[in-house]
Amino acid sequence: MIDLEVLKEAVRKRKARSETYGDLEFLRFSDDFQDVPRGTVVFKEEVIWGYPHIGRIFMLEKGLREQFTSPFWVEEKIDGYNVRVFKNEKGVFALSRGGYICPFTTDRLADLINLRFFEDNPDLVLCMEVAGPENPYIEESPPFVHEDVAAFVFDIAFKNSRKFLPVEQKIELLERYGLPGVNVFGRFTHGDIPKIKEILLRLDREGREGIVIKEDSPSDRRAKYITRYANLNDIRITSKNMLQLPPEYYTNRILRLVLFMEEEGLKEDTELHRELGKAFLHGLFEALEEFKKDRKVSTSYRCRFRTKENALLFMEQMRRRSKHIQIIQRSLEKEGEFYLLEFEKVFMNMTGLLGHLLSGGLVFD
Amino acid sequence: MIDLEVLKEAVRKRKARSETYGDLEFLRFSDDFQDVPRGTVVFKEEVIWGYPHIGRIFMLEKGLREQFTSPFWVEEKIDGYNVRVFKNEKGVFALSRGGYICPFTTDRLADLINLRFFEDNPDLVLCMEVAGPENPYIEESPPFVHEDVAAFVFDIAFKNSRKFLPVEQKIELLERYGLPGVNVFGRFTHGDIPKIKEILLRLDREGREGIVIKEDSPSDRRAKYITRYANLNDIRITSKNMLQLPPEYYTNRILRLVLFMEEEGLKEDTELHRELGKAFLHGLFEALEEFKKDRKVSTSYRCRFRTKENALLFMEQMRRRSKHIQIIQRSLEKEGEFYLLEFEKVFMNMTGLLGHLLSGGLVFD
Numbered sequence: 001m002i003d004l005e006v007l008k009e010a011v012r013k014r015k016a017r018s019e020t021y022g023d024l025e026f027l028r029f030s031d032d033f034q035d036v037p038r039g040t041v042v043f044k045e046e047v048i049w050g051y052p053h054i055g056r057i058f059m060l061e062k063g064l065r066e067q068f069t070s071p072f073w074v075e076e077k078i079d080g081y082n083v084r085v086f087k088n089e090k091g092v093f094a095l096s097r098g099g100y101i102c103p104f105t106t107d108r109l110a111d112l113i114n115l116r117f118f119e120d121n122p123d124l125v126l127c128m129e130v131a132g133p134e135n136p137y138i139e140e141s142p143p144f145v146h147e148d149v150a151a152f153v154f155d156i157a158f159k160n161s162r163k164f165l166p167v168e169q170k171i172e173l174l175e176r177y178g179l180p181g182v183n184v185f186g187r188f189t190h191g192d193i194p195k196i197k198e199i200l201l202r203l204d205r206e207g208r209e210g211i212v213i214k215e216d217s218p219s220d221r222r223a224k225y226i227t228r229y230a231n232l233n234d235i236r237i238t239s240k241n242m243l244q245l246p247p248e249y250y251t252n253r254i255l256r257l258v259l260f261m262e263e264e265g266l267k268e269d270t271e272l273h274r275e276l277g278k279a280f281l282h283g284l285f286e287a288l289e290e291f292k293k294d295r296k297v298s299t300s301y302r303c304r305f306r307t308k309e310n311a312l313l314f315m316e317q318m319r320r321r322s323k324h325i326q327i328i329q330r331s332l333e334k335e336g337e338f339y340l341l342e343f344e345k346v347f348m349n350m351t352g353l354l355g356h357l358l359s360g361g362l363v364f365d
Numbered sequence: 366m367i368d369l370e371v372l373k374e375a376v377r378k379r380k381a382r383s384e385t386y387g388d389l390e391f392l393r394f395s396d397d398f399q400d401v402p403r404g405t406v407v408f409k410e411e412v413i414w415g416y417p418h419i420g421r422i423f424m425l426e427k428g429l430r431e432q433f434t435s436p437f438w439v440e441e442k443i444d445g446y447n448v449r450v451f452k453n454e455k456g457v458f459a460l461s462r463g464g465y466i467c468p469f470t471t472d473r474l475a476d477l478i479n480l481r482f483f484e485d486n487p488d489l490v491l492c493m494e495v496a497g498p499e500n501p502y503i504e505e506s507p508p509f510v511h512e513d514v515a516a517f518v519f520d521i522a523f524k525n526s527r528k529f530l531p532v533e534q535k536i537e538l539l540e541r542y543g544l545p546g547v548n549v550f551g552r553f554t555h556g557d558i559p560k561i562k563e564i565l566l567r568l569d570r571e572g573r574e575g576i577v578i579k580e581d582s583p584s585d586r587r588a589k590y591i592t593r594y595a596n597l598n599d600i601r602i603t604s605k606n607m608l609q610l611p612p613e614y615y616t617n618r619i620l621r622l623v624l625f626m627e628e629e630g631l632k633e634d635t636e637l638h639r640e641l642g643k644a645f646l647h648g649l650f651e652a653l654e655e656f657k658k659d660r661k662v663s664t665s666y667r668c669r670f671r672t673k674e675n676a677l678l679f680m681e682q683m684r685r686r687s688k689h690i691q692i693i694q695r696s697l698e699k700e701g702e703f704y705l706l707e708f709e710k711v712f713m714n715m716t717g718l719l720g721h722l723l724s725g726g727l728v729f730d
Contacts, residue, residue: 055727066725223727242620247612252730255607258649259722268650273642274635281641284623285633357624360431362420362588365617 001047001160006034016042021101024090028099039084039099046159048086048095051127054212054222058259060200061193063223070217073167074196076183077224078152079140079209079233080131085109086159087118094130103317104136104303107310112151117177124173127155127164129182136303136314136343139237143207148304152182154212167214187216201264204229228260232279239283240297243349244324250280287350291358297350300330304338311341324348366412366525371399381407386466389455393464404449404464411524413451413460416492419577419587423624425565426558428588435582438532439561441548442589443517444505444574444598445496450474451524452483459495468682469501469668472675477516482542489538492520492529494547501668501679501706504602508572513669517547519577532579552581566629569594593625597644604648605662608714609689615645656719663711665695669703676706689713 007027010016015033019026027042029050039050057063064072083094083105092115094105109115113126132149133141153174156165165173167184174181185199186192196211203210210226231253238245257276261268287297305311311332319327326346333340357363372392375381380398384391392407394415404415422428429437448459448470457480459470474480478491497514498506518539521530530538532549539546550564551557561576568575575591596618603610622641626633652662670676676697684692687710695707722728 053729055729057725057727058722059725062723062725063727064725067727239619242616247616248730250615251607251612254604254645255649255718255722258646258653261650262653268646270639273639273646275638275642276645277638277640277642280619281623281633281638284620285626288623288627353620357423357620358427360422360424360427360429362422362428362432364418364420365613 002036002040002042006036007042010034010036019100021093022090024088024093024101030098039095039097041095041099043088046088048084048125048159049157049162050099051082051084051097051155052162052222054224056256057223057225058256060197060225060263063225064193064196064213065190067223068190068213068215068221070215071187071189072221073187073214073216074185074199075154075167075212075214076152076185076203076208077210077212077226078129078131078154078182079138079142079230080129080135080149080152081137083128083130084157085113085118085126085128086124087115087122092118100317100321103310103314104305105130107305107307107314108149110306112149113153113179114177117173117179120177121173123159124165125157125159126153126179127157128153134303136301136318136341139299140233142209151180153179154182164220166220167216185211197264200225200227200260203227204260204264207233226256226260228257228264228266231257231260232275235276236279236283239280240287240299241347241350242284243353244347288354291351291354295351295355296346297354298328298344298346300342300344302340302342304335304340306338308332308339311339314341315343318343367401367405367407371401372407375399375401384465386458387455389453389458389466395463404460404462406460406464408453411453413449413490413524414522414527415464416447416449416462416520417527417587419589421621422588422590423621425562425590425628428590429558429561429578430555432588433555433578433580433586435580436552436554437581437586438552438579439550439564440519440532440577440579441517441550441568441573442575442577442591443494443496443519443547444503444507444595445494445500445514445517446502448493448495449522450478450483450491450493451489452480452487457483465682465686468675468679469670470495472670472672472679473514475671477514478518478544479542482538482544485542486538488524489530490522490524491518491544492522493518499668501666501683501708504664505598507574516545518544519547529585531585532581547577550576562629565590565592565625568592569625569629572598591621591625593622593629593631596622596625597640600641601644601648604645605652605664606712606715607649608718609712652715652719656716656723660716660720661711662715662719663693663709665707665709667705667707669700669705671703673697673704676704679706680708683708 010033015031016027016029019028029036029038029040032038037050037052041048082097085094092109094102096102129152130149131142132145135149156170204227207229209230212224215221234253291297315329328344330342375398380396381392381394384393394401394403394405397403402415402417406413447462450459457474459467461467494517495514496507497510500514521535569592572594574595577589580586599618656662680694691711691713693709697706
């Protein structure tokens with residue numbers, strides 16, 4: 001558990017905030033504070049620890065040799081959003097990375113995973129990526145999720161603890177309950193590096209994000225490594241809304257791209273130039289077209305809910321939490337067994353800047 | 366002149382700092398402070414005002430209509446560094462944009478301009494861009510300066526005043542003294558916008574930077590507008606050292622690029638994608654190659670001095686003022702009538718980061 005003094009100080013410094021969801025009350029760490037990671041959630045009876053930051057290696061071979069001394073597991077990293085799922089006396093809930101209860105994921109849990117897992121294992125937490133074309137948070141989606149959303153469990157954690165189950169025990173539990181897990185490519189040693197490079201080249205060709213490496217030792221050391229494709233795709237997906245992200249977002253990804261090429265012995269060529277240039281420009285030209293037509297820059301989302309209440313709760317949360325983004329509900333209608341929600345995020349910064357610039361405004365930069 | 370109280374407060378707040386150059390002593394505004402621009406320099410007898418910020422328009426036609434009501438002059442913007450040249454009882458000196466006396470430019474003034482101008486006009490200040498392949502500050506150079514450096518006067522200012530001479534009087538004085546001025550494309554009205562667009566397309570094709578627009582009225586309103594080429598070139602030139610610049614540098618230029626295309630009716634195409642991608646990637650691949658070979662990321666400069674003392678003074682200034690950049694003198698030798706200085710800037714941030722990443726280091730981002 002977290003020391004009471006730490007908790008009090010975090011509240012005083014506004015690093016932990018009081019939240020409610022229905023009749024659930026809890027404290028949410030909105031930032032890292034001392035050794036407590038952002039997204040940690042404190043209920044009266046129990047703590048769900050925030051999912052830890054995983055460091056990134058930019059070079060695969062050197063990184064594996066430098067960071068890992070024992071054999072390690074290599075798992076697929078999925079391009080979705082991270083949730084932690086747990087059960088308490090009020091039900092089963094999905095926590096976002098930042099420690100909010102996500103009404104969308106919580107609504108859809110029964111479609112995504114076998115909830116009997118929590119009846120038998122009330123002290124465990126499923127850490128999973130939710131991904132797919134109909135997710136309400138990010139525009140990216142893995143190529144193998146063709147509709148709606150799917151879950152990919154990558155870790156099983158304990159309540160009131162920062163520890164995860166070892167990979168083999170995780171795999172066994174996932175199998176026992178028929179839970180969907182991320183691909184586990186295997187348990188490797190430094191001698192297998194050529195094999196791992198092959199895996200990355202394949203993931204890159206197939207438009208997949210990358211890998212997470214977990215040392216098979218009590219230290220449970222971890223690192224992640226991302227494909228060329230994913231770096232380009234991150235740029236492509238966000239360029240329409242370039243002002244919303246810290247600009248390091250871009251320079252960082254370009255550097256990763258160059259080092260992926262270096263690692264895999266790929267040469268700088270016209271095709272790569274073209275892809276990167278297009279990733280930056282296409283979204284901006286789109287933004288410009290949309291602005292000229294509709295005086296706004298936005299992206300559209302759709303997602304399916306089981307209950308209308310959760311859809312409305314989701315919209316309310318989005319509106320309350322979006323900075324510089326206007327959330328506009330387009331439709332919410334029963335379609336088969338779901339409520340289909342369609343909404344739009346209007347990027348106020350880009351909309352405002354284009355408005356200023358296109359009307360001939362002056363900028364001092 | 367500047368109010369004594371403002372001066373005292375600026376010194377107290379470390380916005381104005383005491384500087385010396387040989388036996389010259391002065392106060393230098395290191396930041397904008399109240400209405401005093403950065404680079405303003407205060408001597409006992411006189412003030413040389415900092416060169417003002419000129420706002421940028423991102424759309425040519427709309428910008429001209431929005432910002433200018435009277436006829437306006439269109440002049441070429443030169444890709445070099447900005448100095449203000451003035452004479453006092455100790456000699457003729459060149460001030461950098463930030464208000465330092467530049468030993469390089471000061472050394473070469475007699476080669477760049479006709480100094481008799483100051484004998485007849487001791488109260489005037491020449492504001493000029495110095496540009497060329499052998500300048501010690503920036504890697505960019507206009508296509509029409511083939512060796513060494515050249516000066517391009519764009520404004521004539523008064524000592525102790527923020528005013529500039531009207532463009533026609535400036536042109537007349539430049540002609541009278543045979544001083545090199547920037548291209549003046551003409552005096553235009555809104556009706557001439559198609560002509561001005563033509564000028565920009567030509568500048569873009571010829572690899573030139575852009576224009577500065579000056580209203581021909583007592584308000585002397587100004588704005589600048591940059592070509593597609595210059596935006597790409599800024600990215601190309603700096604990508605090797607991407608960590609040194611604020612990342613907005615890049616997102617800003619991509620947006621300007623897109624709006625230049627829009628203004629000129631040019632379409633997004635594969636060639637533009639390729640050019641932008643290459644601008645970003647080529648420098649980084651170069652950085653990587655250099656690092657693998659020499660364990661450093663650097664660029665080389667060479668420039669010519671009239672006296673050895675000024676070359677050494679220049680090196681000392683560079684060393685003292687460079688943050689995160691190591692300055693290494695490679696050679697300083699007499700060559701014909703000049704001292705040829707060769708030096709290197711080693712980018713410590715990029716060098717350090719590549720060292721960390723290539724040895725398999727972890728990054729939490």
